[in-house]
Every structure is written in structure tokens, then in C-alpha cells.
Amino acid sequence: xxxxxxxxxxxxxxGILTVFLSSCKKEYAFLSAAITCVLIMSEAVCILEDIVSQxxxxxxxxxxxxxxxxxxxxxxxxxxxxxxxxxxLKDAGAGAIAKKAELAGKIIILNxxxxxxxxxxxxxxxxxKGI
Amino acid sequence: xxxxxxxxxxxVGIVVxxxxxxxxxxxxxxxxxxxxxxxxxxxxxxxxxxxxxxFDSIKQIFGL
Numbered sequence: 001x002x003x004x005x006x007x008x009x010x011x012x013x014x015g016i017l018t019v020f021l022s023s024c025k026k027e028y029a030f031l032s033a034a035i036t037c038v039l040i041m042s043e044a045v046c047i048l049e050d051i052v053s054q055x056x057x058x059x060x061x062x063x064x065x066x067x068x069x070x071x072x073x074x075x076x077x078x079x080x081x082x083x084x085x086x087x088x089l090k091d092a093g094a095g096a097i098a099k100k101a102e103l104a105g106k107i108i109i110l111n112x113x114x115x116x117x118x119x120x121x122x123x124x125x126x127x128x129k130g131i
Numbered sequence: 132x133x134x135x136x137x138x139x140x141x142x143v144g145i146v147v148x149x150x151x152x153x154x155x156x157x158x159x160x161x162x163x164x165x166x167x168x169x170x171x172x173x174x175x176x177x178x179x180x181x182x183x184x185x186f187d188s189i190k191q192i193f194g195l
Contacts, residue, residue: 010134017141025151027167028144031174035140038181039133045188052192070194077193081186 003043010039030092041084071116075109082108136177143170 014036022029052073059069082105089098147170154163189195 010137013134014137017137021141021144024148025144025167027171028140028147028174031171031178032137032140032144034178035136035181038178038185039136042181042185042188045185045192049188049192073193074195077189077195081189084185 003047007040007043010036010043014039033091034088037084037088068116071112074112078105078109078112081105136181139177140174143174146170 014032018029018033018036021032055073056066056069059066082101086098086102086105089095089101147167150166151163154160154166
């Protein structure tokens with residue numbers, strides 16, 4: 001509850017200042033929007049820490065291999081980072097760079113996931129051979 | 132990590148806008164441009180610090 005109020009306060013004050021600044025100084029409007037984004041994300045990331053540790057705990061209880069959970073969480077982290085950069089750039093009006101950052105993030109995630117996909121293929125091949 | 136940072140950026144923006152107007156009226160357009168750039172760089176320093184903090188915590192949480 002407290003966090004929600006905090007984030008709402010950040011968002012409203014940042015938004016009002018951004019709209020105000022965009023009428024007199026465009027560059028500063030972008031910077032204040034960026035600072036607001038960073039502050040809100042920082043608040044959210046503090047909560048995320050608990051969620052991640054709980055996910056690790058759940059996977060430990062369910063006897064899932066730790067590699068898989070680590071991989072998923074890494075993919076989520078990369079997605080968050082690239083999404084953040086992408087949205088900031090889109091706001092600043094550099095849509096092409098934003099799209100490229102997004103694409104690069106997708107490629108990095110795919111590169112990370114490829115060994116696991118190979119493992120899955122191996123399991124499938126072994127199962128077929130077993131028949 | 133607090134809301135002061137947003138107001139700091141807005142304050143710098145308003146002050147720079149006022150100085151810019153004054154210098155432009157006085158006919159010193161190059162100096163007005165320089166003031167704008169200086170303010171921009173100062174705010175950018177604050178912003179990069181915060182962004183690096185955020186990315187560090189994301190990296191630490193997700194084990195990147």
C-alpha cells in the first residue's frame with residue numbers, strides 16, 4: 001500500500017513537471033521523464049528482490065533444476081533492461097534506435113536459451129529412440 | 132532514492148529557461164546555448180548515476 005502511494009506520488013509529480021517543462025524546454029522534459037522512470041523502476045526493483053528469492057525457494061521445493069530457473073530469471077532481467085532503454089528512447093523520439101535495442105535484447109535472450117532448447121531436442125530424440 | 136531528484140531536474144530546467152530568455156533578449160545567443168548545454172550535462176550526470184544504480188540492482192537480483 002505504502003509503495004503504491006509512493007509510486008503514484010512519483011508518477012504524478014514527474015508527469016506534471018514533464019508536461020510543464022515540455023512547453024518551455026523540450027530537452028529537460030525528456031530528462032525529467034527519464035529520472036521519473038528510473039525512480040519508479042528502482043522502487044519496483046526493491047520489491048522484485050523478494051519475488052525472485054521466493055521463486056528460487058519454490059523451485060528448490062519442487063526439485064526443478066536450478067539452471068532453468070536461473071535462465072528464466074536472466075531472460076526476464078534482460079527483457080526489463082532492454083524494455084527500459086527502448087521506452088526511454090521512444091519517448092525521446094528515437095524510434096529506430098529503440099527498435100534496435102529491443103531486437104538486440106531478443107537476440108541475447110535467444111542466444112541464452114539455445115542450449116536449453118538443444119537439451120530439449122536431445123530428450124525428445126532419446127524418447128523416440130526408446131520407442 | 133527520493134522524489135527530490137525529479138524536482139531538482141525541474142528546477143534546473145526552469146532556471147536554465149529563465150537564464151536562456153534573459154541572455155537571448157540581451158542578444159547573446161551563443162552564451163544562451165552554452166548555458167543550455169551546461170545545464171543539460173549537469174542533469175545528465177545525475178541521470179546516469181541513477182541509471183547505473185538501477186541497472187546494478189537489476190543485475191544483482193537476476194544474477195546477470
